[in-house]
Amino acid sequence: MIRFENVKKTYDDGFEALKMINLEIKEGELTVLIGPSGCGKSTLMKHINRLNNPTSGKIYIRDKDISSIDPVELRRSIGYVIQNVGLFPHMNIAKNVAVVPKLLKWDKEVTTSKVDELLSMVNLDPDVYRNRYPSELSGGQQQRIGVIRALAADPDVILLDEPFSALDPISREQLQDELIRLQQELKKTIVFVTHDMDEAIKIADTIVLMKAGEVVQTGSPEHILRHPANEFVTSFIGKKHLTNDTLDPGMIVDDVMSVNPVTASPERGMAAAIQFMERHRVDSLIIVGKKRELLGYVSIFNVLQGYRHEDSRLADIMKPFVHVVESGSSVALALTLMNEHGLPYVPVVRDGQLVGLVTRGSVVRHMAEMYNPDDMSLEELTAEAEKLKEEAPLEPAEADQEGGGRT
Amino acid sequence: MMEWLSDYGSFLSSRQGDILIALREHIYISALSIILGAIVAIPVGIWLGGSRIGWLNSIIFTIANVLQTIPSLALLAILIPLLGIGRTPAVFALFLYSIMPIMRNTYSGFKAVDPNIIEAARGMGYSRLQRLLRVQLPLSFPYIMSGLRVTTVYIISWATLATLIGAGGLGQLIFSGMGVNKTELIVTGAILAVLLALAADFLLGLAEKWVTAKTRSAPASGTV
Ligand SMILES: Nc1ncnc2c1ncn2[C@@H]1O[C@H](COP(=O)(O)OP(=O)(O)OP(=O)(O)O)[C@@H](O)[C@H]1O
Ligand SMILES: [Mg+2]
Numbered sequence: 013m014i015r016f017e018n019v020k021k022t023y024d025d026g027f028e029a030l031k032m033i034n035l036e037i038k039e040g041e042l043t044v045l046i047g048p049s050g051c052g053k054s055t056l057m058k059h060i061n062r063l064n065n066p067t068s069g070k071i072y073i074r075d076k077d078i079s080s081i082d083p084v085e086l087r088r089s090i091g092y093v094i095q096n097v098g099l100f101p102h103m104n105i106a107k108n109v110a111v112v113p114k115l116l117k118w119d120k121e122v123t124t125s126k127v128d129e130l131l132s133m134v135n136l137d138p139d140v141y142r143n144r145y146p147s148e149l150s151g152g153q154q155q156r157i158g159v160i161r162a163l164a165a166d167p168d169v170i171l172l173d174e175p176f177s178a179l180d181p182i183s184r185e186q187l188q189d190e191l192i193r194l195q196q197e198l199k200k201t202i203v204f205v206t207h208d209m210d211e212a213i214k215i216a217d218t219i220v221l222m223k224a225g226e227v228v229q230t231g232s233p234e235h236i237l238r239h240p241a242n243e244f245v246t247s248f249i250g251k252k253h254l255t256n257d258t259l260d261p262g263m264i265v266d267d268v269m270s271v272n273p274v275t276a277s278p279e280r281g282m283a284a285a286i287q288f289m290e291r292h293r294v295d296s297l298i299i300v301g302k303k304r305e306l307l308g309y310v311s312i313f314n315v316l317q318g319y320r321h322e323d324s325r326l327a328d329i330m331k332p333f334v335h336v337v338e339s340g341s342s343v344a345l346a347l348t349l350m351n352e353h354g355l356p357y358v359p360v361v362r363d364g365q366l367v368g369l370v371t372r373g374s375v376v377r378h379m380a381e382m383y384n385p386d387d388m389s390l391e392e393l394t395a396e397a398e399k400l401k402e403e404a405p406l407e408p409a410e411a412d413q414e415g416g417g418r419t
Numbered sequence: 420m421m422e423w424l425s426d427y428g429s430f431l432s433s434r435q436g437d438i439l440i441a442l443r444e445h446i447y448i449s450a451l452s453i454i455l456g457a458i459v460a461i462p463v464g465i466w467l468g469g470s471r472i473g474w475l476n477s478i479i480f481t482i483a484n485v486l487q488t489i490p491s492l493a494l495l496a497i498l499i500p501l502l503g504i505g506r507t508p509a510v511f512a513l514f515l516y517s518i519m520p521i522m523r524n525t526y527s528g529f530k531a532v533d534p535n536i537i538e539a540a541r542g543m544g545y546s547r548l549q550r551l552l553r554v555q556l557p558l559s560f561p562y563i564m565s566g567l568r569v570t571t572v573y574i575i576s577w578a579t580l581a582t583l584i585g586a587g588g589l590g591q592l593i594f595s596g597m598g599v600n601k602t603e604l605i606v607t608g609a610i611l612a613v614l615l616a617l618a619a620d621f622l623l624g625l626a627e628k629w630v631t632a633k634t635r636s637a638p639a640s641g642t643v
Contacts, residue, residue, distance in 0.1 A: 063542055088544030098539030102557045111543050161543075 013039035013201050014060060014169070019069035021055055021225075029055040031225040033069070037218075040199040042192070044212040047222035048248075053205045054095055056222070057171050060203065061090045073169070088115055091162030091170035095205070097154050097178075099146035105131070105157055106142040112165040123164075130160035133190065151178040156187065163194075173205045188215050209249060213237070221245055263343045268378040269360050269368030275300045278307055278327035282319045285310065285326055298359060298366065299330045306359055306366045308332045336361050337370070346370040430603045438592065442611055444506075445588035449578045449619075452510050453571055456517030461563060464522040465551070468529025468559075483519040491516070491577055495584050509586035513578060517570045524566025528559025564627040568620050575616040579608065589615070 014037040021030035029052045037043045045053040058064040059071055062083040071078050078086060091112075099108050106127050107114075113123040128138040134156040146154055159175050176184045192215055195202055206212055212219050213233040221229045221236065229241040240246040276288060276297040285297060289312060296311040308330035318329045335349045339362040346358050350372070357371040431438070467476050489497075494512050502508035532555055540554045582590030589608045596604025 058542075061542060063538065084544050084546050086544075087542055092539075092542035094535060094539045094542055096535040098533070098535040098542075100536060100539070100554060102554075111545075115544055115549070 013037055013074060014203070015072040015075075016056075016059070017070045017072070019056075019059065019066045019071060021052075021059070021064060022067045029225055030059075030066075033227060035220065035227055035230070037201065037203060039201050040195075041217040042195045042202040042204060042215055043218045043220060044216035045203065045205045045220050045222060046207065046209065046212045046248075047228075049207065051222045052225045053222055054173055055225075057173055057203055057205055060169070060171055061087045061092055063087075088112055088165070089167055089169070091165070091167040091172075093158045093162045093170075093172040093175045095173040097151075097158045099154055099157055099161075101146050104143050104145055105136075105149070108146065108157060109161050109164050111161060112167075116165055118165070126164060130163060134160055134187065152180060152183055155179060156183075159187065167200075169201045169203070171203050174207070175204070176211070177207075184211075191215060221248065265337055265341050265343055265346050265360050265370050266339055266368070268343055268375050269370045270374040270377075271368045273298050273359070273366070273369040275304075275366065276310075276326060277301075278325060278330065280326050282315050282321075282324060282326075285315050286312075286319070289315070296356075297326070298369070299326055300366050304365045306333065306336065306361050306364060333359060338362065339367050343370070343375070347375065427603055431607070434604075434607075438607060438611070441587060441589050441591050441608070442615070444586070444591075445575070445578055445612070445615065448506060448510055448513065448581055448586055448588055449571070449575045449615075452513035452578075453517050453567070453574055455510070455514045456521055456570065456574075457567060459514075460518045460521035461525050463518075464525025464563075465529055465555075467522070468526045468555075480523070483522060486515050487519045491580055492583070495580065499584060504585040506581075506586045508584055509578070509581035513574050513581070516577065517574055520570045521563075521566045524562045524569075525559065528562025528566075529555055531562065532558045560630065561627070564623065568623045568627075571619045571623060572616045575619060576612060579612055 016033045016035040019030055019033040020028070022028050033056060035056075045056060047053055055064060059066060060073070060078075062078060062081075065079070073081075100111070103111075106124075109127045109130060110123045113126065118126075127142070131138040131141055136153060136156060141149070141153075146157070149157065155175060155178050159172065162170055162172065176187055179187065188211065191202070191204075194200065204215065216233050218230060219233055219236050220227055223244055229236060229245050231239075236245065237249060240249055274288070274292045274294050274297055276285060276299055278299050278301065280288075289295065289297060296309050298309050299307040301307055307327075310326055310330045314329045314331070315326075318324045335353060335355060336359050337346050337349065339360055341360075346360075347370075349355060349358050350370070357369050359366055360368040360370060463479070467479060470476065491512070494515070495508065498508035498512055502511060536554065536558070537550070540550045545553065578588055579590035579593060581588050582594055589612045592604050592608030592611075596602065596606075596608065
């Protein structure tokens with residue numbers, strides 16, 4: 013649909029903003045341009061509606077070289093949301109939204125109803141907002157107007173340059189959903205610039221990752237997450253996304269196990285074991301030999317039963333493990349074992365030695381790490397959750413008490 | 420005091436004819452210079468506001484500044500050999516003085532338009548002319564108007580000097596008052612010049628409000 017062929021852009025001051033761009037933007041897809049600030053996303057996007065012209069190379073829309081199209085005509089046929097909103101301060105909202113329809117000399121009635129429809133679409137009551145001026149709107153509301161202004165004349169191609177950056181998370185999600193719906197229903201070709209990988213993953217059919225005027229990788233979100241082309245992509249994606257939503261089949265138990273399980277020597281007595289369990293707040297102990305070879309486990313019930321005999325040792329009451337996993341096994345295997353046999357945990361062994369323990373808790377903790385990119389402490393996370401609860405009271409999720417107790 | 424006032428009243432009615440003529444001439448000279456000034460200075464200001472040729476901007480502004488600093492009497496004197504005496508050189512001199520402030524305000528008005536808004540306008544598909552008329556001009560209109568108002572006020576006051584080269588106007592009253600030592604004449608000329616300036620400023624203010632209201636509140640279509 014839109015094709016860049018060997019496009020280079022050097023600005024008047026000699027700055028090379030685009031270096032050899034070859035890119036195909038597919039019809040009816042939502043393509044997201046993403047990359048660090050200053051990498052040339054806006055520059056690239058503005059080539060599509062000829063706000064920028066390439067220093068060399070060609071751009072085609074539907075196989076037509078756009079340098080042969082009158083820029084004014086071209087721009088009227090392409091929806092455009094500028095990075096800094098750019099509403100016209102001397103026009104009221106209705107007029108702002110109706111700019112392109114007016115340029116295209118649409119019928120007034122049609123324009124009016126289109127404006128109202130679009131305002132309602134972004135949850136702004138037309139009766140309230142139609143006659144307001146941009147200065148009377150919040151930043152987020154202005155951005156919504158910027159977006160619907162680009163949609164007003166039903167263009168096939170829509171360019172959006174960081175359109176949701178000033179929105180609160182909730183409206184942002186809402187508009188993202190709206191955009192996805194719009195795109196799926198109307199099959200618009202949308203080019204969307206963002207800094208935000210979460211946003212890109214959520215809305216993109218294709219992600220184009222840029223760095224310093226070059227395209228580093230192109231592909232579906234899934235593809236880029238699974239097969240980042242290089243270090244830069246990996247770091248840009250961030251650790252949290254690598255396994256986000258998808259439990260990577262390649263993930264092994266060693267990634268998720270807790271490496272300091274509460275262990276005890278088989279020579280210990282019952283009183284010592286009880287005190288140990290109390291101190292570590294666990295209800296079972298893993299029994300290992302001197303070289304950490306895995307011998308078995310005791311539960312609190314076994315210990316209490318054995319307590320009467322003063323000289324009994326853990327070795328007398330311990331039970332052997334039926335299920336263990338070898339170091340290097342997949343997490344999926346461990347989880348399946350735990351699931352099928354109702355186990356609170358599975359030990360991980362290498363050459364018969366205990367190296368760690370996969371518990372439900374350790375899996376959850378690992379996921380929490382992935383989903384907690386800012387490395388907030390538990391206190392901070394809890395405080396955050398409290399705050400959310402106050403805003404929107406929810407039934408607290410049932411706490412999952414587990415036997416292994418190693419959380 | 421009462422006596423003086425009634426004397427002054429009878430003086431006014433006796434010289435009514437002269438006074439009205441002087442007033443009319445004064446309005447004519449001032450209005451013509453400002454209109455000519457606006458016709459030249461606004462387009463030049465717009466053009467400079469859009470041009471990226473830095474050195475040209477400085478040259479033009481320097482010339483306009485220099486013109487501004489020539490003492491008015493000297494300018495009038497210089498113009499006599501070139502344009503003779505009468506209204507023409509007077510209007511021409513005042514026109515030169517009006518260029519600078521109108522141009523500078525127009526220029527700042529255009530420079531003050533947010534570049535993002537210009538880019539949005541380009542991106543939406545406004546042609547260059549449409550952009551000028553529908554975006555840049557309305558947005559810089561307050562600047563242009565304030566330039567016109569300031570200029571009008573002081574052109575009206577400077578126009579009193581025009582009488583020195585035989586252009587008439589309220590200056591005529593003042594200078595002949597000085598010649599025959601008749602305070603009433605001087606006072607009348609001065610007061611009328613002040614009133615005229617205030618009235619012109621007021622009218623321009625009204626016009627500005629009216630235009631702004633008209634361009635601003637019209638809805639996109641028939642419904643409100
Ligand atoms: N008109 C211009 N003249 C010279 N350099 C420019 C011009 N416009 C942009 N640049 C430079 O080109 C580079 C790319 O700019 P661009 O606006 O495309 O970045 P971006 O990826 O959109 O960044 P951001 O995410 O901050 O919006 C930047 O280094 C910028 O300084
Ligand atoms: Mg940008």
